[in-house]
Amino acid sequence: MLTQSGHYDLLLLGGHVVDPRNGIDGRRDIAIQGGRIVAVGENLQRSHATEVLDVSKLIVAPGLIDIHTHIYHKATFYGVDPDLIAARSVVATMVDAGSAGAGNFAGLRDFIFARSPFRLLAYLNISYPGIFAFDRDFVVGEAAIRELLSIDRCVEVAAENRDVIVGVKVRLGSNTSGSVGLEALDRAVSAAERLSLPVMSHIGRPPPSYAELLARLRRGDILTHCYRPQPNAPVDDQGRILDALLEARERGVLFDIGHGMGAFGFRSAEQALAAGFAPDIISSDVHSMSVNGPAYDLLHAMSKLLSCGLAAKDVVSMATDAPARALGRADLGHLSVGALADISLIEPMEASYPFVDVTGAERKGKVLLRPHGLLLSGRFMPAPARQWEAEYYRQ
Known part of the structure; x- marks a missing residue:
């Protein structure tokens, strides 16, 4: 699907899209125009996009x-x-x-x-x-x-x-x-x-x-x-x-x-x-x-x-x-065509991370969800580093 002008402001390419509302849990491209999602699918045309962001190593989730x-x-x-x-x-x-x-x-x-x-x-x-x-x-x-x-x-x-x-x-x-x-x-x-x-x-x-x-x-x-x-x-x-x-x-x-x-x-x-x-x-x-x-x-x-x-x-x-x-916000929490392009970009990283609960009990996790960036109405904001996890980023 293209916009009427046949143009995307931004194309998120090849991410692992997790959109529970629409039953999506797999590789998809997402096209954004005017701050809204205009297409979700496989192999969307890069040539129609002003900017292309490779998100193939990321989980792409609703905001x-x-x-x-x-x-x-x-x-x-x-x-x-x-x-x-x-x-x-x-x-x-x-x-x-x-x-x-x-x-x-x-x-x-x-x-x-x-x-x-x-x-x-x-x-x-x-x-x-x-x-x-x-x-x-x-x-x-x-x-x-x-x-x-x-x-x-x-x-x-x-x-x-x-x-x-x-x-x-x-x-x-x-x-x-x-x-x-x-x-x-x-x-x-x-x-x-x-x-x-x-x-x-x-x-x-x-x-x-x-x-x-x-x-x-x-x-x-x-x-x-x-x-x-x-x-x-x-x-x-x-x-x-x-x-x-x-x-x-x-x-x-x-x-x-x-x-x-x-x-x-x-x-x-x-x-x-x-x-x-x-x-x-x-x-x-x-x-x-x-x-x-x-x-x-x-x-x-x-x-x-x-x-x-x-x-x-x-x-x-x-x-x-x-x-x-x-x-009660039907406008939030999904990546449907027409929705605001609020999108969280998350890097799942294998790491033996020491998680601690409120009692001090510790568990070793196998996956650490690392922030990559956030789109708010289609505007990309890179995530700042989380210092308490920084040593695991370098593994």
């Missing part, structure tokens, strides 16, 4: 989507620079997971979102000030203060910003919701129902328990940190998957990795996968205390899931098609 990040940079201790992280992990879309609430969302939108070349979206925290006091030395749980959990204010601000707000976030756990507990989730669900949006719920140390939290989630809601270590792991002491997870999945609840600094354990992941319980979504939960390890960023988290036995096509799906569907 990656990191559905759980914290990017309220410099306004909260938790926040990291979205432009730096997106570029180094070839992520086209980053979703802030509740850094801001109704009381300070305007700053996130005006000072972070409006200044970034990347697509930035957000879950609005049910707590009015968002995550306002999470530091290395202390935590004040924003969901533990009942007076801050205003359903009306959450609904009002979310309704005013429907172009970028994709759901309601709540953090449940002993140090985040405290004695308020499940009431914080109930309020988040009430706000989300009024907005016809999903909830993303964090699960931390109990209370509440994994089962208690899942019982309140609805179809399309997301449980993030699904492979956290004990306590509140997805498996029992014998490594059996909890019945509550199976029941929730049957209802349509979605399960997200949300790696972060305390929420991804190899033992939990391996036992859940052995029981046939794969995640729906892979995300990084990148923030100031996980950005320099153990999470680093989305591409690193995807590499860890490869080391747990998932196939490349599956980890790509969990970072493209699946989060796009969860966000």
Whole structure:
């Protein structure tokens, strides 16, 4: 297929295209014109292209989507620079997971979102000030203060910003919701129902328990940190998957990795996968205390899931098609003709890499997903080096 003028701005030649939405997992060329994909196929004509980029050694994927990040940079201790992280992990879309609430969302939108070349979206925290006091030395749980959990204010601000707000976030756990507990989730669900949006719920140390939290989630809601270590792991002491997870999945609840600094354990992941319980979504939960390890960023988290036995096509799906569907964004997460040319270029490199989880447990991975570059609406951005992996690049 050619454009009406018979011309391509750019031709990506011979890459291993992984496009789960369209059932593609093999060698294809992709032609781009005017910032959109105009052809996907084999042996497209090089002579029709102004520029040709040989991607034959790369995985060519829809623009990656990191559905759980914290990017309220410099306004909260938790926040990291979205432009730096997106570029180094070839992520086209980053979703802030509740850094801001109704009381300070305007700053996130005006000072972070409006200044970034990347697509930035957000879950609005049910707590009015968002995550306002999470530091290395202390935590004040924003969901533990009942007076801050205003359903009306959450609904009002979310309704005013429907172009970028994709759901309601709540953090449940002993140090985040405290004695308020499940009431914080109930309020988040009430706000989300009024907005016809999903909830993303964090699960931390109990209370509440994994089962208690899942019982309140609805179809399309997301449980993030699904492979956290004990306590509140997805498996029992014998490594059996909890019945509550199976029941929730049957209802349509979605399960997200949300790696972060305390929420991804190899033992939990391996036992859940052995029981046939794969995640729906892979995300990084990148923030100031996980950005320099153990999470680093989305591409690193995807590499860890490869080391747990998932196939490349599956980890790509969990970072493209699946989060796009969860966000209700039919325009994202695929490489269909007519779609925006948001494309992640990834180098799969054989390397005996020492992956480390949040407990300090180590696994040797056989494949490291290295960032090559990112196309945003057809504009190529080379990826900066990731220094913590640099020695393996030279192998």
